Amino acid sequence: MAKPVSIEVWNPNGKYRVVSTKPMPGTRWINLLIEQDCRVEICTQKKTILSVEDIIALIGERCDGVIGQLTEDWGETLFSALSRAGGKAFSNMAVGYNNVDVSAANKYGVAVGNTPGVLTETTAELAASLSVAAARRIVEADEFMRAGLYDGWLPHLFVGNLLKGQTVGVIGAGRIGSAYARMMIEGFKMNLIYYDLYQATRLEKFVTAYGEFLKANGEQPVTWRRAASMDEVLREADVISLHPILDKTTFHLINKESLATMKKEAILVNCSRGPVVDEVALVEHLRQNPMFRVGLDVFEDEPYMKPGLSDMKNAIVVPHIASASKWTREGMATLAALNVLGKIKGYPVWSDANRVEPFLNENAPPPAACPSIVNAKALSLPVSRL
Numbered sequence: 499m500a501k502p503v504s505i506e507v508w509n510p511n512g513k514y515r516v517v518s519t520k521p522m523p524g525t526r527w528i529n530l531l532i533e534q535d536c537r538v539e540i541c542t543q544k545k546t547i548l549s550v551e552d553i554i555a556l557i558g559e560r561c562d563g564v565i566g567q568l569t570e571d572w573g574e575t576l577f578s579a580l581s582r583a584g585g586k587a588f589s590n591m592a593v594g595y596n597n598v599d600v601s602a603a604n605k606y607g608v609a610v611g612n613t614p615g616v617l618t619e620t621t622a623e624l625a626a627s628l629s630v631a632a633a634r635r636i637v638e639a640d641e642f643m644r645a646g647l648y649d650g651w652l653p654h655l656f657v658g659n660l661l662k663g664q665t666v667g668v669i670g671a672g673r674i675g676s677a678y679a680r681m682m683i684e685g686f687k688m689n690l691i692y693y694d695l696y697q698a699t700r701l702e703k704f705v706t707a708y709g710e711f712l713k714a715n716g717e718q719p720v721t722w723r724r725a726a727s728m729d730e731v732l733r734e735a736d737v738i739s740l741h742p743i744l745d746k747t748t749f750h751l752i753n754k755e756s757l758a759t760m761k762k763e764a765i766l767v768n769c770s771r772g773p774v775v776d777e778v779a780l781v782e783h784l785r786q787n788p789m790f791r792v793g794l795d796v797f798e799d800e801p802y803m804k805p806g807l808s809d810m811k812n813a814i815v816v817p818h819i820a821s822a823s824k825w826t827r828e829g830m831a832t833l834a835a836l837n838v839l840g841k842i843k844g845y846p847v848w849s850d851a852n853r854v855e856p857f858l859n860e861n862a863p864p865p866a867a868c869p870s871i872v873n874a875k876a877l878s879l880p881v882s883r884l
């Protein structure tokens with residue numbers, strides 16, 4: 499028997515029943531659903547990670563669509579429950595969807611939405627912040643200050659790394675990886691080396707043009723190189739930031755062997771997914787190499803850290819907050835709600851999930867389309883020509 503869950507109901511007489519497994523930032527997403535005749539039920543249970551059983555109870559006997567979170571396990575059990583309840587739409591409030599078994603969704607004909615684009619710059623900004631914080635030992639210095647240990651300026655106090663002229667390495671130069679690269683190149687005049695399965699043409703063009711601009715102004719130009727292997731990036735870069743999706747090819751991409759190929763004073767940043775890094779190997783590497791530093795937003799077994807990580811002075815750890823700006827989180831809620839609404843209303847799928855701005859304009863009604871459905875092709879959903 500499923501346990502009862504507490505919910506808040508908006509527009510109780512709405513024709514379509516849409517469930518959100520968490521309260522989400524802003525009110526636009528609720529208003530957009532209500533305007534289109536949805537009854538919105540928001541789970542207010544005081545429990546951070548809902549179990550499959552909790553979500554089955556939320557879905558109930560009739561449910562048209564669900565907005566869920568990256569902490570939930572959306573597999574066969576939940577998609578079959580949603581399908582039994584008449585639901586045809588699910589959206590993660592996240593761009594990453596490694597918590598979703600898309601083939602199970604396909605089997606039950608459920609569209610799976612995600613929220614790309616709106617979090618690109620916010621996430622890249624946190625990766626850049628962690629890079630700088632690690633290079634300049636900001637967290638260690640802050641702790642030192644608060645502990646009352648500062649008794650005057652010293653030549654050796656918290657000496658860190660200068661970023662200018664060093665090499666930034668990006669693994670996974672997609673939306674976020676490319677935005678991060680631009681920040682580090684424009685902001686700190688770093689040279690780029692990147693590894694991705696695909697060529698990041700726009701990023702390459704940007705670095706070339708920026709390099710020419712610097713040269714024309716009598717400054718040292720920045721350079722770029724696409725590496726043929728990830729190891730090249732690990733060997734050559736001074737700061738390495740991880741931005742791939744999490745799948746079988748990226749699980750433990752960074753492990754004991756790959757850590758050993760990195761420079762002793764390198765900085766590693768992870769704002770992708772925890773399991774991209776073998777965290778046990780990382781803790782050991784941090785212990786053996788005190789000048790090696792990391793900035794981590796994500797962890798292998800969230801919400802936990804592997805033993806020893808929290809004791810490491812050369813690690814900065816923050817609780818999966820890379821997309822946590824108000825604008826982004828409200829935008830993510832809007833995109834997730836519009837994915838579900840669009841499928842319920844039979845709208846086509848937006849033709850370019852990288853250009854979601856029209857859905858985020860608060861002064862105009864959103865396009866009649868689903869902003870981003872990852873299994874649109876598998877379900878043969880029509881594509882918007884707008």
Ligand SMILES: NC(=O)C1=CN([C@@H]2O[C@H](COP(=O)(O)OP(=O)(O)OC[C@H]3O[C@@H](n4cnc5c(N)ncnc54)[C@H](O)[C@@H]3O)[C@@H](O)[C@H]2O)C=CC1
Pocket residue numbers: 593594595614615617621669670671672673674675693694695696741742743744747748769770771795796818819820821
């Ligand atoms: N920490 C956080 O709060 C956030 C984390 N993320 C994570 O970041 C990921 C990336 O997001 P976007 O940049 O929007 O996605 P994206 O799809 O634009 O970029 C991912 C890139 O990874 C590359 N890639 C895939 N497999 C690879 C491999 N084996 N080796 C090297 N590169 C590989 C792809 O070709 C692609 O260019 C998400 O899937 C999510 O897991 C996203 C937003 C916030």
Ligand SMILES: O=C(O)C(=O)CO
Pocket residue numbers: 568591592593594595617820821
């Ligand atoms: O969107 C994602 O994938 C996140 O991790 C949270 O923003």
